[in-house]
Amino acid sequence: MKSILVTGGAGFIGYFTVKRLIQEGYHVVCIDNVNDYYDVNLKFYRLKELGFQKDDVEVWGNKTQSVLHSNLFFYRMNLEDRNALPLLFEEYQFDGVINLAAQAGVRYSLENPMAYVDSNLVGFVNLLECCRYNKVKHLVYASSSSVYGENPKVPFGEEDRVDYPVSLYAATKKANELMAHTYSHLYQLPTSGLRFFTVYGPYGRPDMAPILFASAITEGRAIKVFNNGEMSRDFTYIDDIVNGILITLLNAPKEDFEHPYYQLFNIGNGSPVSLMEFIETLETELGQVAEKNMMPMQPGDVPRTWADTSNLNKLGYKSTTSIKEGVASFVNWFKSY
Template structure:
């Protein structure tokens, strides 16, 4: 079962696992946070696979979720459904409580009542806040989130740990670092920058361009999750069957260099509007991926130049 199956990561992961012969139950509420046509077009691709079953529903509906668990008895659950976006969490905080807290609680309860072999869930690099020590390690203290979005993701980690400890559920949490690629989220900077530069509309460059992001190409993310599916945390001396990993590229990119690559690929200079740092945003992200590398041999292979080239090629064809 993959929640958020019509989302960016959910779509790519579902497609890969279907190609490998898995049967997938995909859940999604198909909200309109960004271009809903993109979600429908992702689904069209997935629905070509006979082993894919899609159910439109919201995780806040606990009764329906339990009914689905009872009917399909999933062995592995991958919870990717969430209200994403740091900036939107300041405008519409309730959406984050409903989806990321109550929705995730309902998934944990369903996994308790209908035991699964492995629950994997999406956390975020946002939990690290504005810490200066780099690279960010899963051993670092993450008690100081600077957005409600980050706070909900930190809460997910704590909730998942508790359910793992209390009920013996094998749980793996994934702190994603700025995932990008074809069919990506239209609200993210790489997507909106591409769209605006292509159409000659000014782009907003926050913190006057003084930012670093650990951009991670979608194929590398999917490869990492695929390896972790069968790597189930074991019980050890009555500890929780719980692991948390960074999943990133381990190579931060300067925002201005990132814009230069897009300008080159699109054959157009960006009109830039330089602005101060936005509330809730962070200066840099940088993943220490040594733990995941040690566990499953995770090694990202897509550099930013190659990844953005693939994204821009898709963007031109799609639009």
């Protein structure tokens, strides 16, 4: 594979994925609509680090070449655009597609459900159609650990039933898996879904716990600790996630699989950490103790996540970054941002 499309290229995971693909010598086109779900300045900051100037990437549909990498291009575009996206596929004839574009956030899905319908459902079908008609060799797409809902069995395994999501966001991700399976079955389109488990690191989303907590601690504000702190997460450092994405990209599902041309993987740390331990590690690295405001569980949230990554491990994946190492790296970036 030489030519790769990365959707959501201005996002957290997208930014690091694009960087790694460029380092590996791929020709990369990334798209993003740069919406205002969170501070767009962080998205433009990531794009600037990739060699794109704000004045160029603000323009919808504008083809922009990175000033740092001759093999990297950016378009501001909606995934659900039924005119622009097919034209992009026709122009570049991508070998592989990594779909990281989505309306994110469990709690925000309670406030603005139609944003999830447009991007996560309509946009994903539009992408599948483009992959189908342009004979893409492999589509790797982001699913989520949220599909497991309140599954009592731990660790979570890909074979577990995930029929009872507790948020619209989770429901759209499960729908993505079902739609991908349909296209793999009908059109022999190789698809691989990755169920991400609590990704964190430098340049991360400001609506996620690390930045919310770090900002509050350094500004002397109390942090909100949901479910009275009785939560645990399979915190996974961004570098480990990107390694897993590339490993998956290079291992497309085959015709002789149990589900031909279709596969699903958990991608996580495989060793959950309590929320209170994560906060304590963050306090240590920041050199400040947080005031804590204990609160009940929020609608759509779950008390714990825990990934069984044994299937992806068979392809060579391994999470190697400890919480202490990962939080230290995040804090170093946070202090300079």
